[in-house]
Amino acid sequence: MSVKIYNTLTRKKETFQPLETGHIKLYVCGITSYDYCHIGHARSALAFDMIVRYFRYLDYKVTYIRNFTDIDDKIIKRAAEQNTTTEELANRFIDEFYVDMDKLGVDRPTMEPKATEHIQEMIDLIGELIDKDMAYPANGDVYYRVGSFAGYGKLSGRKLEDMQAGARIQINENKDDPMDFVLWKASKPGEPSWESPWGDGRPGWHIECSAMSRKYLGDTFDIHGGGQDLIFPHHENELAQSEAANNKPYVNMWIHHGFVTIRDEKMSKSLGNFLTIRDILAHYHPEVLRFFIFSTQYRNPLDFSEAAMQNAMTGLDRLYECLASVDKLSGDGSPDTKQIASAKDITKLTSMEERFQKAMNNDFNTALAQGILFESAKAINKIIRQLDKQPSQKDVDLLKDGATTIVKLASVMGILQEKAHDYLAAKKTAMLNQIEISEEEILQLIKERNQARDEKNWARSDAIRDQLLSHNIELKDSSAGTGWTIKKD
């Protein structure tokens, strides 16, 4: 089985084959750090976290580089507004980024280079481009000569003429051609700057990724990723710079994920319709956000809403409830009892991993993968419900193996990673804090109600249940006793 990935460059799903057998080299554009991260950033981090986890699950070695842009116009502007340095501001929000990532359980990439720590590599790269006449200095700036690179536009599928026709490009008299883009910017007084052969200045945005990816992954590497909004101009320009400098293909496979939208509009800082990661985590368990994000295939738009988050939470709870009920199975089964699981349910469970891989191999179809988890949980619930007091060894093994496999597969998406009991208990505690009744009171009332039930005093029993219901507490009677949960709206 091989992994198929949609490649932006060819606009097709292709069978993925790393350049070096068993070792995947991946570069992803990280954040520009000048503010808190929003859910769109979370989707990016989580999408590639999932992709890397899946490759590692398949036993690939993955070298994963994700950069920080810690110098650019917006950082300079924001630092000036806040009366601080670009360095302090950028580092502060890198720290905040890690706070969010750690809460979300995002694995750290292999390396996270910062732009400001690779100025020399960028100057070297720009120098090579000038030597090849692919770039030219002008009044302290350096520009890339777009017209000299034959492949310009191949990633974003644009023709140079079309771009010029509808272009909204600022007039800049330093440029030979309006489409040329900046590699090095002369600094204005007071701005952070670095020495260069062309005078004091700072790098343009696109050159940093070309320089850092080359340093850590080489001239040509397997996968380059980012959001769909980076295709043009950022990735188009990176490709132009790197291929012109190295005379080699830059990247084999380009992966671009879709946006998070709100009311079907792109969430972005410029539109102001964004929610930060910490806004969400204040109200939802991190796994709920992960579950929500993976409920749609990574390339499709994902519309954020409270209803969608509630939906995700209900689904996640259901899976945890299933795992918890398997955990409750005590001891070993009996070798003498007959197995009651149906052939169909046995197949559902034993084929789970194979079906999961098939889904994931098809361009990381996490939506389908979640469906497979639900089908498996359903089969488990069904078997448990039919179980005798002395369950058969075969059934117990099937259930425990099924639950173990669910947890293992879910780990690719970073969900179901808590002990089911702990997750459900923590949830209960969190919910208790929102209502005006203590657990002791609840348990006392349940005790009273069970006494009433023993006396068949149904009026009293129902009154207590209604009383608890007025506090949003729902009761669950079972042979094992009476449990309770917080009612969903």
Added chain:
RNA sequence: GGCGGCGUAGCCAAGCGGCUAAGGCACUGGUCUGCAAAACCAUGAUUCAGCGGUUCAAAUCCGCUCGCCGCCUCCA
């Protein structure tokens, strides 16, 4: 204006030429229960925005129309 994507049950969402169109949420009926809840079982699209075409066969390929979204400027 140029380029790209999407339109599948009440909502979310798989499916990418051929098994009864996954799965989740919601709804309804049943089993269970003193009654409930949870769980389980069952039910829901003769049909995939519309219209044509290709094919023995199309939600899936092609064309046109309608609607929505994104990129073309910093943006995950």
